[in-house]
Amino acid sequence: MMRIPLQLVFIVTLAHEVLSPHIAHAQPGAGSVVRVLVTYQQVDPFLPWQYQAPAMKSGYGVAVSSNLILTTENLVRSARLVELQQPRAGEKTMADVLISDPQVNLALLRVGQNMPAMPPTIVEIAEQLDRNAPLTILQINETGEEQSGGGRVLQVGMNDLPSAPYACLSATVISDLNINGEGAPAIQDGRLAGIFISYDASTRVGIMLPAQLLARFLSDARLPPYEGFASAGFSWTPLIDPAKRAYLRVPPEEDGRGILVLACFPGTGARESLKPNDVIVKWDSFILDNLGFYEDPDYGRMQMSYLIKGRRKPGESVPVSIIRDGQPINIVVRLSRWDDNQNLIPENFSGDPVPFLIDGGYVLMELTGRYLRAHGANWERVVDPRLVQKYLFERHQAETQGQRVVILAGVLPDSSNIGFHEIRNAIVTSVNGQMVANMEDVFKTVDKDGGLHRLTLKSVGVDIVVDQIARQEVNERLAAQYRIPFLRYRPPPPRQR
């Protein structure tokens, strides 16, 4: 059973959206860039029944077909309204987000019906970023004029995305153009070589998603269902220390090779075939060095995660050579799409609605990284150390699929819950005497029992008890007093894949 992130919006078909032949020849890529104006809104981390004030941001998109615009996922994240604006034009055109994937920070927009007369020029995607050829970067200046500048690729590799907890193929680019928005395209030899996700004006260095990643994303998007990028589902560490290698009885002929498996996540292929303390010496027939790099036929020295995310797809299985208990063995590891939502404590970086329940004024929800960070820059010192420790040390350590940390985030004061007003950020272990592993368990229990009767908190030997006679009345009063439109949000069950 796979959880599908909410950001993925599936479309019936994109097959007819073939690249049309309107390719500009005069100025390479000229006319292909549009300004993307986004109004976005995220759920209030503390009051999960309401949204934060809508805010705006802008960046760029690039036309990849007559009505499809490629941009970054981060730009259109939590979008309420997406509008496009062409160079030298004030008119705005609405667009929909067709697909967005935070694992590669890419999104595909479909242009609305009433696009102004001049359509953007379409740019063809290069097969691959040429690391040695110069780049022409396009954007729009304050007067609405298209602007371009040069850039040079410094490095290509798997790097952590700044926008979400995933690593992805990206290029480091030095540019003399002060890139003023994400999504700005870079052209190489008349074709799209990449789009920028960040730029630091002080060092003049930006991070760009390269053409091959864009091409893969687009071809996946054109053939629904969108499959996304693969993951194996384990954590590892370099294995350099000779003492540790000797202790693990890695044979001397493997010197300089191999990484150490630390943990395998539940519900993944790694959990089925790998074990902690396995030493992976070969992945998908590529030899891994002791830092986790291999020699890629296209890129040279490359991080192993590219073998999974770049060269394979979810659902495929790969041959893996390991040293287990001093013995070399060959195994097969199944790849699947891994999502941050499968963690014990997900980040919820998108600010999506989270499941919550308010009963008797007790606000129950699942712990997320976003909730913790909402306590301020020094949240690690402000939030209860138990929750901080859980996040810093155990956030990947779900014992079963779907396990979460259920917390009593706080209590909405009312005469019925006097005596418990001060409690907040406490871990809930049981509801109505039933152990709960996530909010879904909470909903099932309270629905079966006709409401919340009692709450057991970790290390607290006295349950919080809810008066059943007045429950309904209390809930109505609380909803009215604290202006809560609905006292629970139970997301629809995850879709089967």
Next chain:
Amino acid sequence: MKRKPHFYFVAWTASCLLSLPPLSTAASVSAIRASVVKIHATFQIDDYTMPWQAERPMSGTGSGFIIEKKRILTNAHVVSNARFLQVQKDSDPRRYPAKVLFAGHDCDLAILQVDDPAFFQGTTPVTFGKALPRLNDEVIVLGYPLGGDRISLTRGVVSRIDYSVYMHSGVDQHLVLQVDAAINPGNSGGPVLYNDKVVGLAFQGISWAENIGYAIPLPVIRRFLDDIKDGEYEGYPELGTATFGVKNDALRKDLGLPKGKSGIVVYYVDPFTSAYGILKERDVLLSIDGSRIEDDGSIKLDGESVLFAEVLERKQCGEDAVFQVWRDNAEISVRVPLKRWVDPFLYRHRYDQKPKYFMLAGLVFSPLTRELMMSLERTPPNRQFHQLVYCMTYAKMDDLYHGRDELVVLVRRLPHPINTYSDSFVSGILVEVNGSFIARLEDIPAALKKPLNGFHVLKFLGMDDFLVIPAEAASQATEECLTQYGIPAASNIEKETSK
């Protein structure tokens, strides 16, 4: 709960020193001033991340006053970690060497002894008052604060009588007397007088507030003097129950507590305290020694509303407290013998105790202490630091204490080729060496005697990764680190435990 971990660090007030106003009781004060002494201390704090050595010695001054038996009463924080102590009277240029006879770190009180009988010539022991002054009663503070060399007097009124954390230990809470008389650095240990009698001892202030000075009140001083009568300071016993008031009707119904009864319900009992095994979770404490406990934890004592803990505050180890308890739908009487409070997982400030350490191949291990945390706080915090904070707060509640005498921390890595891949473990809590559980620092040398296939394998709390040191090369690496980093010994365990 009596102990609260969260409290502002209280430093000394920085307000200007008041000039001495003429006093109506000038004559009686002049008799007392001869008994108020200045204490000169040179102290040195141990370096908890390089536990074989100490930091630079520092000096400071405080105040104290002469009591019966030719003793001087002062604050424990004035004389803690002292390497050299001298006392001086107001009208006498000579300084006399002194030594600490008793120190109560939980109540910030200490007794000094001066061997030279000449010191006591012309002095009379101060007299203590019979009862605490009340709000708005005028008090004076004597002592040797900054701003000059000679004795100083400030005057004010009692602003509040309350419970507060005693910053010297960082965790203990007792009664305090809040006064608006200026109390400044150096005043510590000086007497607070009401009607020419000592009713308190000046000890702490709040740095960002105005006219808030705290004194240790008479009952705390009396208890301390009683405690040391047998020649030993045992300290306060701790009941050890975490409670909240039964204010909620649904909870009251759930506990079956009849109308007319009130109290506080126990939700956790600390395993190192007097109530452990005697009081239970879901017990409702109805009264203590015959005084009815209200649902905010207060009782009526001498006509005043005070926390029920005040009854315990006045008791010594070995005495009992008797509770009326609502348990399993019946009222019963429960006697709790109060015992000495020894709790290795209570992270009080430590004084006059050298940190234990053990060094293996450049990896320095030492128990988790509040002092260690203060040292680590100076370095940029990493996730290990936050785990240590968690352990300080929840080691007992979350059962990490089980089977352990202390938590052992890798406090420092002294770089050496043998440990060069070990940085991610620094500040981690050591839980296992060669498959053996580490319950205390002393377990490390024993576990090292049984390497696994020629390797020492070290595991840390919350970490999937582990640390490996080749056993044969380890002792030589230890020796090399001693020379390389100028360390006198690889461990002080035997020395410290045989003390």
